[in-house]
Amino acid sequence: MIIVMHEDATEEQIAHVVARIEEVGATAHISHGERVTLVGAIGDREVLTGLPVEAFPGVERVVAVLKPYKLVSREFHPADTIIDVRGRRVGGNQFTLIAGPCSVETPGQIMQAAEAARDAGASMMRGGAFKPRTSPYAFQGLGREGLELLAEARERTGLPVVTELMDPRDLELVHEYADVIQIGARNMQNFQLLAEVGKAKRPVLLKRGAAATIEELLMAAEYVVKEGNREVILCERGIRTFETATRNTLDISAVPVIKLASHLPVVVDPSHSAGRLDLVLPLSLAAVVCGADGIIVETHPSPETALCDGPQSVPTRAFREYAAHVRELVEFVGKSIS
């Protein structure tokens, strides 16, 4: 940690900073520049970041040198983490295509979607039984019944199930049905929930919050891994910006940035970022060439009657063609769909 002192900082203030650093067992190095004095603090990261140095008199600002996460960093674990989900591998030279409707609505709907996903060669199926909705008047999901329908669809198609957990009180229930537990963007900093799934025996798909930096996403993943669950799949799904042509702005650069900084696999959600069908294929292709380990995409037998996210869902009748385009590019970059 480097402490930049104010140009007018007194010798006394500098000495006070040094004293406080040494008090907590760290070492301080003073470096006098022409106009500004710097104090470098070396010691235990957690102790140092807990020190409110900006509150000390004469301090202009503090620059962190070490990254604020550890277990999820590539420095800590240089090799790619590869996760096995009922025999489907996520990460490495596999590309995971996860497809399904935004929410489970009816037995027919989820079965049709699951079969379309399987027929097109998808790796897993998605579908929400618990839905976070901006409006309290919108459809909130079928709950347990939805989970049961997902399990039936899994039985029929063999596709593992990715589904969202929103409330720690539902963990046991979701755990029973899900193969991968999804934490949605709105819950990326629901730290209790993160700690709970960190103790669970299921891989976690963690979506980036709409206003979260990449560093904050990695720190959220650190919450999970710290509790013992090392199987975390990160998901870029668009961030909130001033642009209104898309629902969110897909931060495609996040894919290579995360792959450089972390060993965890990364998937892209082209549906929620775009919010419109005509962008889903190009964004999916961008994910492939940027090094993503997979895509999580919405498909629905009848987008016109969908209770959620109809406008961005690939109709199941068009899904095979969509998947063929994706597969062709996946193979071009030397991977295969898992």
Add this chain to the structure above:
Amino acid sequence: MIIVMHEDATEEQIAHVVARIEEVGATAHISHGERVTLVGAIGDREVLTGLPVEAFPGVERVVAVLKPYKLVSREFHPADTIIDVRGRRVGGNQFTLIAGPCSVETPGQIMQAAEAARDAGASMMRGGAFKPRTSPYAFQGLGREGLELLAEARERTGLPVVTELMDPRDLELVHEYADVIQIGARNMQNFQLLAEVGKAKRPVLLKRGAAATIEELLMAAEYVVKEGNREVILCERGIRTFETATRNTLDISAVPVIKLASHLPVVVDPSHSAGRLDLVLPLSLAAVVCGADGIIVETHPSPETALCDGPQSVPTRAFREYAAHVRELVEFVGKSIS
């Protein structure tokens, strides 16, 4: 709801949109412009917003006419909501000054802060027992012990307690100690939590998420009110932007915007928006003249040793002077501190 058809939309596509609207019991009006056809849909708001019209062929975009919230709107309840917290009134011509440390750390610390708040004439005290922290390695709060210390401080000073709830499983516990339950910015769209406090018998202080629009804040409040709890205090605490000189960008315009749109009281958090002490007073004064119903501000007996938010905390020794400045302006605008 107005549906703007694509310039190339066919008569068949227009007819299909009309048919779908009528199917759900609403009425459709077609209006042909020179280049574009509009379809107006009149009917039950919830039914109409549930219809994925953007997914219909030929639809360019959909414009909502009605606001997506109801119970919290000023049209629904024109008079200001005034909330009574152990005899302190929030709203109307009262100004609520809530002060205390970011987190409860020790018996001495919370007592000193509470006494400084009371001596300076504050209305309530704040202090976190459960703390949402970006890093899993940061101090996470004292939990139940913190709540007990808050209760002791309340006993000593007479100041009602505002404290945060993060997990629905802690509701009963927090309910027992808190006079006002705070929902933090990161949980503004934790809809399960909102529904739970909507059933509680305590006023709720709901903080705006760092990337939430004002409309989304009002919809989050609607979640609470819909469950029966009409005592919601909204809180503007800064939004995430590209500017890095401050921790967040205080959206001071949100105060008059919310007062025009809703009957609920609004308070401002100058500490979290600024992230630095030297801005806390000017931002507090801005809140007063923009019509806020109160301020929630951080004060700490020793910011230099604070476990959380030290850099932005008003030292308790300076709090009386800070409060005197605020009070003077509160009285100038014709209100009094409750």
Add this chain to the structure above:
Amino acid sequence: MIIVMHEDATEEQIAHVVARIEEVGATAHISHGERVTLVGAIGDREVLTGLPVEAFPGVERVVAVLKPYKLVSREFHPADTIIDVRGRRVGGNQFTLIAGPCSVETPGQIMQAAEAARDAGASMMRGGAFKPRTSPYAFQGLGREGLELLAEARERTGLPVVTELMDPRDLELVHEYADVIQIGARNMQNFQLLAEVGKAKRPVLLKRGAAATIEELLMAAEYVVKEGNREVILCERGIRTFETATRNTLDISAVPVIKLASHLPVVVDPSHSAGRLDLVLPLSLAAVVCGADGIIVETHPSPETALCDGPQSVPTRAFREYAAHVRELVEFVGKSIS
């Protein structure tokens, strides 16, 4: 244009709105909803958008129905615009690879860069003689001398020259040397400059401003086309967001969004958006699969001594390999480098 009246709007206020619309020669249609009245205004777009309807009493808000640009829209000109630059075609099934240093520094530097670009099969070369720099103390470009060096490099390599114009007073000079005149992101809304290049006889490469919406970019292009110059190449180069891992956030979705909305060709600048070398190749590939008509990328013989943008420049010694990767994907999507 649709005018949404306030819920409390009086009949008199509605009549006033209608009267004002009819006064300017347009037609008004009133539509009474259960709670809200709408007034639809049909007439000349420019006349209607000039009317400050939001300032009329009783008006809640105004919704534009027609797009605010015309000449650049795909509705106006359905076929792709293809631009010929000294025999190199931009648009259609050609992919334009523009490469070169951020700024022209020395004869050796620009010649080496140009030769590396040519040897790798690039379509055109870039290089700034006039540089917009955030700091007044940074290198501001060589001016006329830089233009002359570009002309020499063109002579040697046969590559057409793309170079920036910042000041209308330099138009004649830049016109003499440039094959494509670049308007930088900071000048996207320098409307005098846009009007001047609209009268020029050179294609224009117009970069999106860091805080400009796609719609505003198209309106800036409309300024150019309106003056008679239909040869405009749009450029996505990243937008300003809260994320700090990259210099800007590349809005890759902008490529398909613009291709749907406009007939103009679109290129992507992976260098300025990323601000770091390790992202340049993946972002370039993303541009290819999202349908971009080209890339404008920075290469420098010695990034370590570059006066500008060294950290994101591909070293010329690595450029051939970079270009080979891009070409391979360009051919995979069925295009060829022009």
Add this chain to the structure above:
Amino acid sequence: MIIVMHEDATEEQIAHVVARIEEVGATAHISHGERVTLVGAIGDREVLTGLPVEAFPGVERVVAVLKPYKLVSREFHPADTIIDVRGRRVGGNQFTLIAGPCSVETPGQIMQAAEAARDAGASMMRGGAFKPRTSPYAFQGLGREGLELLAEARERTGLPVVTELMDPRDLELVHEYADVIQIGARNMQNFQLLAEVGKAKRPVLLKRGAAATIEELLMAAEYVVKEGNREVILCERGIRTFETATRNTLDISAVPVIKLASHLPVVVDPSHSAGRLDLVLPLSLAAVVCGADGIIVETHPSPETALCDGPQSVPTRAFREYAAHVRELVEFVGKSIS
């Protein structure tokens, strides 16, 4: 400047960084931490910032220690700059109220606005003769004729004139009529224009760009001051964010941040930030209590027929009351309107 080396950086890479720093005449200090090595570089600021250190092998990132501006900083010139405009002082304990229409439209309009401003006790008048408009089809200003009308209004009312310059070719013309030359938000980084007004003999009112950081605003001011013109008034007018309830988000914190960092006076534009009349007064009051040196506000005799910015203009008939509210608060904070 502090260079943070990558955790895997070799000794050779560190030595190379040191060598390059010493090559340009600066001094390097190496500091080995447990996991990361830092290199501190001390020397001429301009030389160091010109070095593309991020491009050197093994470098993780670079942290600037010194501020990138000098002449405009409070360290360089601790006392407030006070500017005299025809006897009206800007800065210090004066508060400057600048009022007038967005654009000069007709002789009657500008005269009425000027008289209303004078009658209400305003310090100066504003009005645009050259207008930057997002759409090429919108009213672009009266040009020279507008400047002449402003001069007549000044003659009649005695109020100095603030008006915008957009094109360096119009400098002489605007110089002849204006008492303060305004540089609009879209031109904040039009560096040629900044350099030109830096040589002019008129105070400059420099508006913050909608996506500019405070630091970038100060660097733009540095461009002007570096050329010799020390009379720069900074203007906060709202930044672009995701919030759509207001046209821009007024960054009220910018006022105290700038006052701490710079000696230049700061004014606030409540009209452009809000984009709606009902917020203009509260935002004006916020400016006063946050320490702004003035307000630049729009007033129009007939907002309903205004060619520009009608929805946010205070009608002249209501301007006296508006100004009375502002004055009352100005006097409360111990200043007087100049």
